[in-house]
Amino acid sequence: MKPIIELNDVHFRYPGTKEHVLNGATLSIEQGEFLAVIGGNGSGKTTLCKTFNGLIPNYYTGDFSGSVMVGGADVSQATVSEMSFRVGYVYQDYENQLMRPTVLDDVSFAPLNFGDPDFMEKALWALETLGIEHLKDQSIWQLSGGQKHLAAIAGVLALDPQILIIDEPVAQLDPHHAKEIYKRLKVLQEDYGKTIIVIEHHTEFIADFCTDVLLVDQGQVLWKHPVRQGLLQIDDLLKRDIFPPQVTQAALNCDLALDAHNFPITIEDGQTYFKGLDFMKRERESESHTQEKEAIASLEDLSFSAKTLSNERKTILNKISTSFHSGERIALVGTNGAGKTSLMKCLTGMSKPTSGGGFIGEHSFKKGSLEGLSKEVSYIFQNPEEMFIQDSIKNDLTFFSHSREQDDSSFIEKLIQSFRLEEVLEKDGRLLSGGQQRRASMAIGLATNPTLLMLDEPTASLDVQSRKELIEILQDMDSVATVLVATHDMQLVAEWATRVIVMDQGEVTFDGTPREMFEYGHVWKRAGLVPPQIVQLSIELGMRPAALSVDEFTSRIKEGIPHGVC
Template identity: 50%
Template sequence: MVKPIIQVKDVSFTYPGAEEKVLNNVNFTINEGEFVAIIGGNGSGKTTICKTFNGLIPKFYVGDFEGQVYVGNRDTSQFSVAELSKEIGYVYQDFENQIMRPTVIEDASFVPLNYGLADYKERGQWALEVTGLTAIANEFIWELSGGQKHLLAIAGVLAMKPKILIVDEPVAQLDPQHAEEIYKVLKKLNEQFGITIIVIEHHAELIAAYCQSVVLMDKGRMLWKEPVKVALSKVDELVSRSIYPPQITQAAKYLEGHEAVTTQLPLTVEEGIVHFGKFLQATNTSFVKKWDYQTQQETQAVVKMEQVSLQFRNLKKQRKQVLKNIDTTFYEGERIAIVGNNGAGKSSFIKLIAGIVKPNHGQVTVQSIVTKHATPEKLGKYVSYVYQNPEEMFIEDSVKKEIELFLKARKVKGYDRIVDTILHDFALTDLQERDARLLSGGQKRRVSLAIGAAMQPTVILLDEPTANLDIATKKHVVHMLEALKDHVKTVVIATHDMQLVSEWATRIIVMHNGEIIADGNRQEIFLNQPLLQKAGLVLPQIVELSRQLGLSETIYTVEDFCQQFDSIEREDKVFEYS
């Protein structure tokens, strides 16, 4: 029998000093054993509503709170956060702040130890076993990869054996392989241990593959709760709120005029093969891809690496090989994506180009300057490094001052004109007097890109430019990357975002264990299945679907896929779902 485990009744909440409610008369129920995704745009109230489940709101985050939240039969307003946390585990988006102890086993056991449970160590060992971390139980936290740290944060709350587990943005900073690992652990906890799982998630493909139901939040209101199949098939409604269903679902909706499309749209690659395969058989259609990226014509070299290696000493004074025997050249006009799993060496690779770190062996040359012998100030004339966390680049109290800082310091003539152009190109004119640190995640990213472009470098280096952004904001950042071509000669990104890679890059470098294991265009990389598996890469849905359908050429975007299927001329139609 279905049994409610969380009931939200007429809940409203306003943060101190705010004029608008962040939650506005929210009502819904989550049943025991459900696997639920809460979706919505930035500021929709997703995280806020979850903080009412364990009493953080209103007990810790004070404000005007109305309504009731029940966990089981308990009104959360009558219990402390500490008491509720015995049954509700919460893994925050900034999960590293939850890791408190120096070793893995100590951290996994930390919460039950603080509750005074005699079996705290056994609970920690059980949590590590469930999350697959037993083999690294005695390792230090700083030796772990991002994926391992995220699993440890989950293990830390699992040690209390909660009935409910809430995970905010489970895969925001993870490569595709580790993202799948996280969700497989969540599925195991749900199916084998009966834990109710609640995720706040932007990745519709993962929602489709693992979740049972979806709650849609918008401007503080709960619009509906539906089974995942029904929820993600509401393409028009979701897209109108800048929420993007799986690529396959978008394509099916766009082509719904064809008889092959039903009201129940496909969500996964497997469903897409059946759905679109029937259409191919019925029409005997054979597709030929109209275009693909051409191999980069060799132009002027801007970056050259010759037998470069990089080592660090860890806290045990042991040498750790981060990069080894890197030998490559970047040219003007290239859009280069550096991909690979967590710990592959991507960030270290681009930091070498920026001169932030120096090679132990070999030589890095940027515009004929050997980085080992150059100061950051000298390299700054040619190379701009945009950090993964935009806040690390902010110094001044307004967007305009941030953008003009470098130009003023270098006494660039006519810098006012350059700044105005940058503000316009990156859609920041209306925000120029705002403090960048107080902007939304997407706006901060635009400011960081603008700062990098304003330096007028030859090469701009971007570390995870779409990390921690919702899908709609990611799409805007892609447009901003296009704007960079008018300001720099070569763009290099280190990323886990394979959809960004498939739509943007002209050249892809694949890294694994500190080495370059492949360097080529999309066809060469995406069709090499052993390579993808070794590097922990997962193809975007639409790419995998076109490959599985056996199309004559691989297709890389939803728009191109639909154009191939659509026999009607649509050149003047604005494509909404790409």
């Protein structure tokens, strides 16, 4: 069969830059593949995918050589509009590709632009295929992140292209919704014969859903393998900060004579592979010692409600009572819309509780002003750009102390060092890379010297390396302030938090240690959470309590050899 995409020795340089982003990329993709494109930061993954739909070289007219054939046609001879019938492209920041006010309008936008008389049928078909017809009359801005992403996919699907490219489909979604997206993509691949290409670094998803993996490095295609073979090129992956799935890591860690061909990559694999092992019990952790520690903030019956467009009052937080203690690492979890961000906003004074309240230090959540509370509380927005209100990182860092006419220069100096911001001090925050932005925004938040530091989704849309750095920073943070993190990242919860608060529909449904939470299946299931792969595997293997990290998993293997080895 003839490949649907064929690249031959493609070189490309963006206009106005010196270095080539693509350096002789050669590849071929068969129809019906579910391909994951992986690679380190700046390896040229996105640029490579933009040659498939002709944005390069037809829209970005840089220095281009080589040939790109899609469905037998030479891309450089076709216009971008012609190509969009063959290749659909969903951006990483998919929100910005939604142009129209309502879902149906947006999904019919492309067919309508091409003057297709059946534009409405096509749009409805796309919505139906993705299972979101019920959203068709909703306003785009009212949708949740996952729904917006599906709407963006439907928008390109409406032209019925043979190939769909999706750039980082799960970066901004909670694991539950991320899985949902992948399931729908799988349907498109299996039932509709589409070729799906994702740029992805979550190897767990690659193992579960993709058929092939392609590794990009320095503008070249290093290799392309079927998924199992690809994910077992451990050295190649680790060199580029891509971590194999947790079950694979566990098998690697085992220090046993291993048969390289049977390595597990999914949980099901893991179950057969590790079957028959005996695990050491783990002593119950000494009762949480937080009680003795000094309480820094207390919440009493804090409730919050807001008006909706249809003029109804909707309860967002319902009588939340709890307290935070110094040195705690608290993870606030729950699906989108559970009330996590609202709770944080009430604690900063950005929203006022409708009833109840509480205190941090001498400041009341109910009566205190934003400026007053900010002496104790610091909040780091989910989008770091919203922290950059000055024209350089340096000015942003000193904004707080300047406005109070304090001299904090030695403290600020220390922050700059520990967050490695020396090089970017004079730059505008908006021009930094994702990881730098996140580090800078955390330093800015800490520059107010808070007792309670709150972060909203700090690991969302970070690449693996920056995520690792961030977790390291968070590890050191508890000596400085009590940290409250709202997150979907269950791996972060498992490996970092000392306390988890689970929220569901504005109420606290669980408050305890991560180990306890993962132990109580009904808690996380009800709240729509998905535990990390290693926790799921431990549960399936009957390990009690479940291991929270790969290291713990392997260190608790008592005896026996994995089933898969013999």
